[in-house]
Amino acid sequence: MQGRPLDGIRVVDYSHFLAGPYVGRCLAALGADVIKVERPGTGDAGRQHATVLDERQSGYFLQLNMGKRGLSVNVKDPRGRDLMHRLCDSADVFVENYRPGALDRAGLGYADLSARNPGLVYCSISAYGHTGPDAHRPGFGLIAEAKSGIMAMVGTPGEPPPLLRISLGDMYTGSHAVAAITAALLGRVRSGRGQHIDLALYDTLFSMHEYAVQNWTIGGVLPEQTGHDMPASTLYGVFRAADGDLVIAAQQDDSWRRFADLLEASGGPAGFGTDTRFHTLSGRNAHREEILSGVRYWVAARGVAEVLAQLDAADVPCAKVQRIDEVLDDPQIQARGMVIEQQHPRYGTLRLPNLPFRFSDCDTTITEVAPDLGQHNAEIAAELGFTPSEIESLQADGVLFSTAAG
Structure with missing residues (x-):
């Protein structure tokens, strides 16, 4: 087995909530020494966000900050x-997700830190980025989802769009940040210099549009809410069976023909398999309502397991719409090691989502739990050359803050 790809890289994670901490978690899984820096007292606001365990930790914080060392400094x-x-002089990477300009005023902006450490890769994540007329505005993933055009395309026609219920903007931006940081580190090998990476939630969500932009700029058609299927990809959508919901993806000609033959053979609408109107995607789209009506009737008369068994036998892509408890028990998720089990000194066994990295010659599963606030203050300060008496003084004066381990 090899060492992990980022062994020997030091990352200062000066971020909070989701996008920045997710970047730090990914870099830690890849082998970097990630130091989570938090404000004294309350620390990262994520400690009190969703599934709060006590005044020190939440499930949210435990998931996003595993594998890091904790520093709390005023x-x-x-x-x-x-x-x-x-x-920061000792670091290779600095990650932050504050509003543009905030860290400049604190002496921790890119100009200040890169002047001291020219090799530093400095990654900023914000709602709108560091340029443009909206750069100064606050924002969260919800704001970017609404602004990006994504929210306007989901939900039932005529009703307000639903919340997406996953932090798409934060997670997608965080994934791009990991890619950009590793690319900048590779570029530094040749140039000897780091650089400033400026990522915006709004930018990354806009970049996700795989069809909507050209629909409008080339075709002159605005994407609209379509409910439970995609009018331009018949048959591709969500259907309700007798005891639950499932999805069917039979939009390609070959899978449609297999599906249509199955429908006829199992008591569904007659003629679907031989009707030449349905042999092409454009034809199916033109007769979408007729097709949907027949498929809905066929699915509704059966249980989810029966429908999936028949579709699987016909090699038609399909899946049950699973709850989270079902996902955790899914043999595929288990076989892929997508659930981490960690042993926490206070909370016992933690079961949390793994990252999707899979390398042939190294294991990127994080076993270290997220740190308590300021847990590694003395250790990190000593590595930076502070003497025991200096560290004691910093702790006594509250410059270094920590919560005592229970």
């Missing part, structure tokens, strides 16, 4: 700012 104190500068 950067408003000159001694704390000096410690942060020394930490």
Whole structure:
């Protein structure tokens, strides 16, 4: 087995909530020494967000910050700012997701840190980016989802769009950040210099449009809410069986023909398999309502398991719409190692989502639980050259803050 790809790389994770911490978690899985820096007292606001366990931790924080070391320092104190500068001098990567300009005022912006450490790869994540008329505006994933055009395309026609219920903007931007950071580190091998990576939630969600933009710019058609299927990809959608919901993806000609033959053979609408109107995608789209009516009737008369068994036998892509408890028990998820089990000193066994990285010659599964606030203060300060007496003084004065382990 090889070492992990980013062994020896130090990352300062000066971020909060989701996008930035997710980047740090990914880099930790890839082998980097990720130091999670938090404000004294309450720390990252994510500690009190969703599935709060106690005043120190939440499931949200545990998931996003596993594998990191914890530092809590008051950067408003000159001694704390000096410690942060020394930490950043030793770092390869700095990740932040504050509003543009906020860290410049704190002496932790790209200009200040890169002047001290020209090799630093500095990654900023914000709602709108560091340029443009909206750069100064606050925002979250919800804002970017609404602005990007994605939200306008989902939901039932005539009703307000639903919340997506996953943080698509944050996670997609975080994934791009990981790619950009690793590319910048590779580029640094040749140039010797780092650079500033400026990522925006709005930009990344806009970039996801695989068909909507050209629909409008080339075809002059605005995508609209379509409910449970895609009018341009018949048959591709969600259907209700007698005891649950499932999805069917028979939009390609070959899979449609197999599906249509199955319908006829099992008591469904007659003629679907031989009707030449349905032999092409454009033909199926033109007669979408007729097709949907027949398929809905056929599915509704059966249970989910029966429908899936018949579709699988016909090699038609399909799946049950699963709840989270069913996903955790899914043999495929288990076989792929997508659930991490960690042993926490206070909370016992934790079961959390793994990352999708799979390397042939190294294991990127994180076994270390997320740190308590300031858990590694003394260890990190010592690595930066602070003496035991200096560390004790910083702790006594609250420049370094920590919560005692229970």
